Amino acid sequence: xxxxxxxxxxxxxxxxxLRLSCAASGVVFSDYAAGWFRQAxxxxxxxxxxxNWSAELVRYSDSEKGRFTISRDNAKxxxxxxxxxxxxxxxxxxxxxxxxxxxxxxxxxxGGYWGQGTQVTVSL
Numbered sequence: 001x002x003x004x005x006x007x008x009x010x011x012x013x014x015x016x017x018l019r020l021s022c023a024a025s026g027v028v029f030s031d032y033a034a035g036w037f038r039q040a041x042x043x044x045x046x047x048x049x050x051x052n053w054s055a056e057l058v059r060y061s062d063s064e065k066g067r068f069t070i071s072r073d074n075a076k077x078x079x080x081x082x083x084x085x086x087x088x089x090x091x092x093x094x095x096x097x098x099x100x101x102x103x104x105x106x107x108x109x110x111g112g113y114w115g116q117g118t119q120v121t122v123s124l
């Protein structure tokens with residue numbers, strides 16, 4: 001059974017940083033590309049960043065470019081999202097996703113592998 005477990009969310013003040021982690025089990029992690037998404041209250045889920053299996057390819061949403069960094073450690077079956085210079089607009093539940101095809105991002109199939117989400121709240 002595939003499980004993705006996010007952690008590292010929390011409450012921070014604007015300008016602060018958080019590092020999200022997503023630990024995968026039940027899957028050959030290095031076979032998959034990975035992505036981070038977020039969903040704010042009353043809004044659709046939106047793409048944040050993605051990374052291919054070898055970490056050679058990364059892509060970011062325009063609003064996160066330069067502030068967020070996605071990375072992965074295949075030995076630990078974990079993908080990370082380092083978030084700096086956080087803004088109140090970054091407040092959302094953050095989800096990780098695995099997809100066999102990097103080319104599917106930023107719109108992976110909805111029926112793929114998703115975590116349960118971790119809450120990030122940024123206050124002024």
